[in-house]
Amino acid sequence: MVKDSRAPLRAHRxxxxxxxxxxxxxxxxxxxxxxxxxxxxxxxxxxxxxxxRIDDEWWRETPVSRCYYQLQLDVGRVITVxxxxxxxxxxEQRY
Numbered sequence: 001m002v003k004d005s006r007a008p009l010r011a012h013r014x015x016x017x018x019x020x021x022x023x024x025x026x027x028x029x030x031x032x033x034x035x036x037x038x039x040x041x042x043x044x045x046x047x048x049x050x051x052x053r054i055d056d057e058w059w060r061e062t063p064v065s066r067c068y069y070q071l072q073l074d075v076g077r078v079i080t081v082x083x084x085x086x087x088x089x090x091x092e093q094r095y
Contacts (some may be wrong), residue, residue, distance in 0.1 A: 019090040023081055033069055036081065038092075044074040061088070068093070 024037035035044050050070040058065045065085040074076050080093040 018094040020082070020093050023092040025083075025090040026080060031083070033071060033081065036071065036073065036074065036079070038077075038079065045071050046074050046076075047072040049078065079093050 021051075022086055025033050026035040026042070028034050032048065033045050035042050048069055049072055051068065053065075053067050055063070055065045063086065066082040067085060068080060069080040070078060070080050078093075081090055083090050
């Protein structure tokens with residue numbers, strides 16, 4: 001077990017890992033992804049492998065409400081994207 005150093009925490013030195021990045025998504029009439037602009041070109045969606053929604057931090061000034069999709073692209077790659085239901089826009093969730 002590591003002994004507590006009693007050193008103050010320095011949040012200014014923290015940085016998020018694998019931050020999401022904005023992505024262009026073409027959708028159908030039901031707002032489901034049909035294509036994504038990924039790595040410089042537009043790709044069709046071969047399959048939607050999973051879909052889920054997260055509503056969290058409702059008590060904060062800026063709550064989180066997102067609809068996630070795990071997508072298999074026409075080139076075989078699988079990516080996770082989400083639509084920000086409060087702020088708008090589509091984002092790629094990187095790992």
